[in-house]
Amino acid sequence: MPLSSDYMVDRRRLRRKLGFWRIAAVGAALAAAIAAMGKFSGIDEIEKASPHIARLSIEGLITGDRDTMELIKNIGDSKATAILLTIDSPGGTTTGSEKLYLALRKVAEKKPVVAVVGTLAASGGYIAALGADEIVVRGNSLIGSIGVLFQFPNVSKALDTLGVKVEEIKSSPLKAAPNGYEPTSEAARDAIASLVSDSYAWFKDLVKERRRLDDADLAKVSDGRVFTGRQGIPLKLADAIGGETEAIEWLETNKGVAKKLPVRDWKKKPSLERTGLLGLASAGARAFGAHSLALFLDQAEIETARLDGLLSIWQGSSAN
Numbered sequence: 001m002p003l004s005s006d007y008m009v010d011r012r013r014l015r016r017k018l019g020f021w022r023i024a025a026v027g028a029a030l031a032a033a034i035a036a037m038g039k040f041s042g043i044d045e046i047e048k049a050s051p052h053i054a055r056l057s058i059e060g061l062i063t064g065d066r067d068t069m070e071l072i073k074n075i076g077d078s079k080a081t082a083i084l085l086t087i088d089s090p091g092g093t094t095t096g097s098e099k100l101y102l103a104l105r106k107v108a109e110k111k112p113v114v115a116v117v118g119t120l121a122a123s124g125g126y127i128a129a130l131g132a133d134e135i136v137v138r139g140n141s142l143i144g145s146i147g148v149l150f151q152f153p154n155v156s157k158a159l160d161t162l163g164v165k166v167e168e169i170k171s172s173p174l175k176a177a178p179n180g181y182e183p184t185s186e187a188a189r190d191a192i193a194s195l196v197s198d199s200y201a202w203f204k205d206l207v208k209e210r211r212r213l214d215d216a217d218l219a220k221v222s223d224g225r226v227f228t229g230r231q232g233i234p235l236k237l238a239d240a241i242g243g244e245t246e247a248i249e250w251l252e253t254n255k256g257v258a259k260k261l262p263v264r265d266w267k268k269k270p271s272l273e274r275t276g277l278l279g280l281a282s283a284g285a286r287a288f289g290a291h292s293l294a295l296f297l298d299q300a301e302i303e304t305a306r307l308d309g310l311l312s313i314w315q316g317s318s319a320n
Contacts, residue, residue, distance in 0.1 A: 052264045053248065053257070054080035058087045062124045064096030067268045069103050075266055076107040082251045083107060084244060084263060085115040085132050091124030091313035094148055094199050100124075101206070104131030112255040114247040117141040117238070122226050122314030126237075127203070130210040133255075135238040136247045137229030143237055145314040146207055147224040148199040150192050154180050199310050211236050226314060 048054075054075045058068075075083060085104070091097060104113055108131065115121070115132035122145035129135050129143070137143060159165065159181060166181040177188035208218050213236055221227070221235050232238040240246060244263075251257040 048264050048266075049079055051079055051081050051258065052262045053082050053084050053251070054078065055084045055086060055263050055265045057265075057267070058085065058089055058100070058125070058128050060089060062089055062092030062096050062100060062128065064093065064099030069099060071266055071268055072100075072103040072107055076110055080111060080264070080266075081261060082111050082255065082257050083113040083132075084247055084251075085113055085128070086118060086244070087115055087121040087125055087129055088118040089125035089128065090120055090122050091127070091145070092311070094124065094203075094310040094312040097124030097127040097312050098202075100128050101131045104128070108133060112251055112257065114251055116242075116244055116247045117143060117229065120314070123147065124312035125314075127206065127312060129238075130206060134240070134247070134250050136240050136242045136250070137232060137238040138243065139228065139230045139241055141229040141232075142226045142314075143229060143232045144221060144227045145224060146203055146222045147312070148196050148203060149311045149313060150196050151311065152178050152180055154178070154184065156180070156182050195310060199312075203312065207237075 056072070056075060083104075107113065113132040114134045114136065115129040117129060117135065117137040118141065119138075120142045121129045121137075122142055126143055126145065135143075166179075168176070168179075170176060173185070174188060174191055178184040178192065204218060204222050207213065207222065208215075213221075217236060221237055227235060227237060229238060229241060233241065240250070248257075248263070252259050
């Protein structure tokens with residue numbers, strides 16, 4: 001049976017459409033492949049091999065992890081002319097925050113560092129900001145929370161109710177104390193309080209030195225509370241209101257950084273091994289611009305994470 005002319009026309013149209021979508025699919029695949037090659041075969045490194053401003057983001061929980069320390073060292077050894085440190089963090093472990101601060105100051109010996117605070121740079125997040133030569137904040141950023149915390153749950157009453165007793169043999173009364181399985185002794189409380197006091201004194205001395213405060217100024221800001229960026233300027237906790245534009249202008253004006261340098265992102269390689277579900281959800285929220293949700297998820301991750309040692313962290317409901 002001979003095919004009609006209308007049928008033949010429809011077939012040609014269909015073939016043209018299929019051809020178009022095949023070409024589009026191949027183009028998309030090539031674009032993805034080129035992007036992947038750029039990411040994994042060195043194009044990104046080539047871009048960073050020329051003078052630029054390195055953008056380093058400190059977000060979420062601060063632990064002083066090895067990858068972050070390595071990243072900072074690599075920036076210091078790179079062709080980056082300056083570091084643009086962006087911070088959105090409630091803090092983390094006191095030791096991790098100390099490691100981060102020291103790493104930033106070591107790099108600052110070779111190239112200027114300016115910090116830009118987004119929503120939050122509290123406690124350990126503020127320690128990170130102190131590693132910069134200049135701190136720029138939004139008017140409604142939250143900064144400060146100068147203090148140290150040691151938390152431990154005590155379930156001794158619950159165990160008594162259940163008729164459970166945890167027995168132990170230890171070398172001395174303060175070994176593994178407090179342990180949460182029995183009422184905390186005054187001696188154990190005093191021992192932990194001495195640790196907190198020592199680290200708190202270190203934190204205050206750091207603020208005093210880096211922000212050039214006298215004792216009276218320090219007393220105004222070191223009771224654990226957070227301040228808005230607007231409040232922080234006259235209190236000398238920050239230097240200027242603004243964002244990345246103002247931070248880059250400061251680098252150009254005060255540190256001799258060349259104008260119009262490109263800003264390159266320096267990031268850790270993501271690892272499912274070290275990132276929990278809440279951390280992944282937080283990263284996804286940031287990718288879609290939902291920063292408030294990301295900070296909420298960071299807080300949830302903090303609540304569920306096991307953090308050993310002294311903490312420099314702001315937990316929202318109370319300033320620590």
